[in-house]
Structure formats: C-alpha cells, structure tokens
Amino acid sequence: MLTCHHVTHLLSEAQDRPLSWRERIPLTIHLLMCPGCNNFRQQMTFLRQATRQYAQGQADCTDSKPPPD
C-alpha cells in the first residue's frame, strides 16, 4: 500500500520522467480513494503550467493596462 507521503514523491517524479507500470498501478488505485492526493496531483499540474507561463515572460494580468488618471 502506498502512503500519501510516497505518492507525493511519485507525482513529483511524474513531472520529470515516465513512471513504470509497477509505479502507475498502485498510484492509480491510491488516487481513486484519496481526495488529498488528487488535489496534490492537480497542484503539480498547476505548478508546471505557472512556471511555463512565467518563463515565457507572460506572467501578466490579462488586463494589465494602468488605470486611467
């Protein structure tokens, strides 16, 4: 049985390398049962999206024009 602590490592590594099926199967089963780790997984996806956007210099408010005087 995977612990949530171990799952955070797998979900982080999934951002950097393909997981093996030996890792993926217990991970998938754990995620079916664990809302906390599911949120963690989505947070990892969010971090990747945020860093990509930031590194392209597009980290702006969509409406970043200064307000009129």
Added chain:
Amino acid sequence: MISTAQTAPRAEAPTAGTLWDPAFLAQLRRDMVRFAQLQLRDPAGAEDAVQEALAAALSGQGRFSGQAALKTWVFAILKNKIVDTLRLRQRMATITPLVADDKDEEDDFAVLFNTRGHWRAEDRPHAWGDPETTLAQQQFWAVFEACLTRLPDSVARVFMMREFLDFDTPGICQELAITTSHCHVILHRARMRLRLCLEQRWFTTEAHPC
C-alpha cells in the same frame, strides 16, 4: 503662433502599444531582471544577463508582430544567457556544491503526514480552483515570485533549471554532478515548499482583485 502639435503627433514619436514604447520596455526590463535575479541570486550578474539579452533581441525587433511575441523571444534569449552564466559559475566553482541533506528536509515534510504516512486532516491539499482564473491575476504572480524567492538557493537552482531553463533531469545531473535520485529529491522538495507557500499565501485567502 500656437502649436497644433497635440492634435498632430509626429509620425516617429513612440506611441503606447509599439515595441519602442518606453513604458513597455521599462516594464519588460524590470520583469527580466526579476526573472534573472530569481535564478542567479546575484544582482550584478542578473543585470548583465538582461542587458545582453535585451541588446540581442532589440537589434532584430522588426521581426515581431507585437509586444507579446517580442517578450517571449527576449525571455528565450535571457534563458540562454542565464544558462551560460550558470555554466561559467559551475566551471569557476563559484557556486556552493549541492550537499546531500535529504534526511533533515524529509523530516520537515513528515509533519504533514500521520504515523501511517497519510495526510493529517489540517494539511490535506485543497482544490485550487480554475488555473486560468488564477494565472490571469497580476497579484498571483507577485505571490508566486515571493514563494520562489523563499526557496533555498540549492533547491531553487535545480527547480528553475528544470522548470524555467528546460533542462531534463539527466541534463541537471550532468551539469551539477549529482545523482538522478538526489535530483528527484530536490525537485520534490521544491514542489512541496512551493505548493505549501502558495496554499498558505494565496489559496487560503478569499478575494483576489486583479
């Protein structure tokens, strides 16, 4: 005779929205300095990288369809300058080597979990809502930068090489002479710290006006 200049602007005057708009360039430069400073953690080195990148990019500015395209291009050049600087530092051994202090750090995160290794109720990750809505808010980016700044230097270096400079983990291992497993531990550490910081400083407060 009264000038009619205000109703007939000269054609070559910079206007808001063009690539030569001074306000746009000043803002671009500030964004670049912050980006370089986050990674190099050295104001003079960051300033040098930004100057070189801006000069290289603006010499070919006619090719760009707009400010967003120019900004993306300038940041791509800046990333290359940062990689050059990091490599030079690595060769000159002016950055502190990464030390394996995994044990202490793992114990820090252990407090988030109970004795069975599952999330403690108060530390269980929350849903962060719609990413697009969050990423469109300028205030979010200030918090994001603050959280990146709080990462310890050695953790930040590996994380930003991975996420900002597009290194894969074998590439990072090679550049920094660390093992793959150490690299994964450091990246996990960075993400755990970042998500905790964002959860505490952004996602638990209610209103975020743009």
